[in-house]
Amino acid sequence: MTTENRFQIAAQELAKRFAPRAAEWDKSREYCWPNMAELAEAGLMGMTIPKAYGGQGASFHDAVLAIEEIAKACTLSARIVVEANMGGISAIMAYGSDAQKRLCAPLVLAGDKPAICISEPEAGSAATEMATTARRVGSGYLLNGTKHWITGGGVSKIHLIFARVLDERGQEEGIGGFLVICDPVKGDIPKGFEVVRREHTMGLCGMPEAELRFTDLEVEAEMAVVPPSGFARGFADLMNAYNSQRVGAGTIAMGVAAGALDRAKDYLNDRHQFGRPLAEFQGLQWMVADMDAGVHASRLMLREAALSRGPNGSPFPDMMMAARAKLFASETAIKVVNDALQMFGARGYGDQEPLERMYRDVRMFTIGGGTAQILRTQVAGSLLGIKTPQTRGGYVPEAPRIAAE
Ligand code: FAD
Ligand code: COA
Numbered sequence: 446m447t448t449e450n451r452f453q454i455a456a457q458e459l460a461k462r463f464a465p466r467a468a469e470w471d472k473s474r475e476y477c478w479p480n481m482a483e484l485a486e487a488g489l490m491g492m493t494i495p496k497a498y499g500g501q502g503a504s505f506h507d508a509v510l511a512i513e514e515i516a517k518a519c520t521l522s523a524r525i526v527v528e529a530n531m532g533g534i535s536a537i538m539a540y541g542s543d544a545q546k547r548l549c550a551p552l553v554l555a556g557d558k559p560a561i562c563i564s565e566p567e568a569g570s571a572a573t574e575m576a577t578t579a580r581r582v583g584s585g586y587l588l589n590g591t592k593h594w595i596t597g598g599g600v601s602k603i604h605l606i607f608a609r610v611l612d613e614r615g616q617e618e619g620i621g622g623f624l625v626i627c628d629p630v631k632g633d634i635p636k637g638f639e640v641v642r643r644e645h646t647m648g649l650c651g652m653p654e655a656e657l658r659f660t661d662l663e664v665e666a667e668m669a670v671v672p673p674s675g676f677a678r679g680f681a682d683l684m685n686a687y688n689s690q691r692v693g694a695g696t697i698a699m700g701v702a703a704g705a706l707d708r709a710k711d712y713l714n715d716r717h718q719f720g721r722p723l724a725e726f727q728g729l730q731w732m733v734a735d736m737d738a739g740v741h742a743s744r745l746m747l748r749e750a751a752l753s754r755g756p757n758g759s760p761f762p763d764m765m766m767a768a769r770a771k772l773f774a775s776e777t778a779i780k781v782v783n784d785a786l787q788m789f790g791a792r793g794y795g796d797q798e799p800l801e802r803m804y805r806d807v808r809m810f811t812i813g814g815g816t817a818q819i820l821r822t823q824v825a826g827s828l829l830g831i832k833t834p835q836t837r838g839g840y841v842p843e844a845p846r847i848a849a850e
Contacts, residue, residue: 563575695747
């Protein structure tokens with residue numbers, strides 16, 4: 446594939462530096478601040494931000510080329526690159542006001558990984574059932590609710606919080622995004638914003654996954670991210686932007702798998718048993734062929750999705766292509782990394798080799814960002830041309846949740 450470009454080359458250089466330290470973040474569970482600084486310096490933070498706001502106007506396709514290279518070396522850093530170029534920041538750049546863009550772009554370019562806050566304890570896959578509200582009061586909104594499993598919660602400065610928008614009488618207008626910018630690391634957080642706790646995770650250990658609680662949190666009206674068709678279609682528009690993050694997440698999984706496959710190929714030639722290199726055993730050769738086919742197919746699907754656009758002039762990847770690519774890449778990657786670990790025997794199971802960490806890291810990608818089951822439902826719905834709402838009776842905004850005063 447002759448797709449090398451300057452973002453990919455920059456990522457390959459950084460990957461060489463990140464690989465030796467990847468285990469360190471895993472063991473210490475510390476956020477990789479030094480890597481963020483290097484990513485920012487290399488121009489990989491906010492590369493997709495338009496030039497008018499200080500970015501490089503790179504495409505999602507440029508981003509996936511870079512993400513794959515970083516993911517081969519350090520899953521944690523790859524997640525940062527995804528969220529600094531896709532998902533929340535891309536929604537802000539597409540739908541935000543000029544002032545919002547001027548506020549957020551420099552933070553990301555300087556190394557902030559925005560946090561996208563959708564999931565709640567009672568609304569995971571059923572995101573449309575979110576209970577967090579943003580109620581119009583005077584010149585702004587009051588946010589109330591709890592978000593959990595928020596990647597970067599406690600370290601990120603930019604928060605894009607999805608909430609049900611209520612007017613002054615408590616009538617629901619739809620779902621919107623609300624920007625809260627603060628610095629939890631320095632304890633600089635507004636009244637009513639609380640980082641409740643951090644989850645203890647199986648993999649991706651250096652990345653905080655946190656529960657955030659909002660209690661009468663005041664947000665100025667200028668900080669509401671209102672998609673072009675308003676709050677009534679806000680959820681669909683915001684999720685449309687989120688399709689970019691699904692492509693990014695799938696690319697991380699594929700990159701980890703590609704890294705595991707590279708290691709396995711080397712090991713099969715180096716390791717001898719029964720007086721022969723492992724590479725001469727057909728049982729392992731066929732495994733390598735299947736692993737390579739899976740990684741290659743994932744890469745093609747992800748790149749195709751990154752280049753695609755949804756209907757009606759959408760600036761974001763097509764929903765079905767993004768869902769299909771993330772679904773296939775995440776499930777394939779878990780199998781590929783598991784097979785690579787198997788080829789290393791006991792060494793794969795121990796922490797002298799990175800495969801046990803890669804296996805724990807990659808396991809997440811069929812869960813976070815839309816589970817494999819939810820993605821299958823979206824792909825099937827698109828293919829069959831039928832609307833398959835999972836909520837009994839379909840998604841109906843529940844209004845009003847708060848009685849008018
Ligand atoms: P549930 O929705 O309770 O699902 C449980 C099981 O039931 C799953 O297997 C699911 O596939 C299945 N299921 C549910 N509904 C259906 C259905 N209709 N048909 C078939 N099967 C179904 N969220 C954020 O908002 N921001 C983040 O930054 C973020 N980061 C995350 C990082 C990590 C490491 C993880 C693990 C999660 C993260 N999440 C984040 C949350 C993530 O998006 C949710 O975990 C995910 O959407 C699933 O929700 P749930 O965990 O509540 O599972
Ligand atoms: N891209 C574009 N539009 C999307 C979308 C996406 N990824 N996901 C949903 N929408 C649109 C739907 O097409 C629908 O629009 P319509 O009213 O024109 O038909 C609208 O949003 C509501 O979606 P619907 O499928 O009717 O909602 P539901 O109540 O059945 O819930 C979802 C299903 C969308 C919440 C579920 O499929 C989902 O994606 N859950 C995972 C949430 C997630 O990824 N969280 C990640 C947090 S980091």
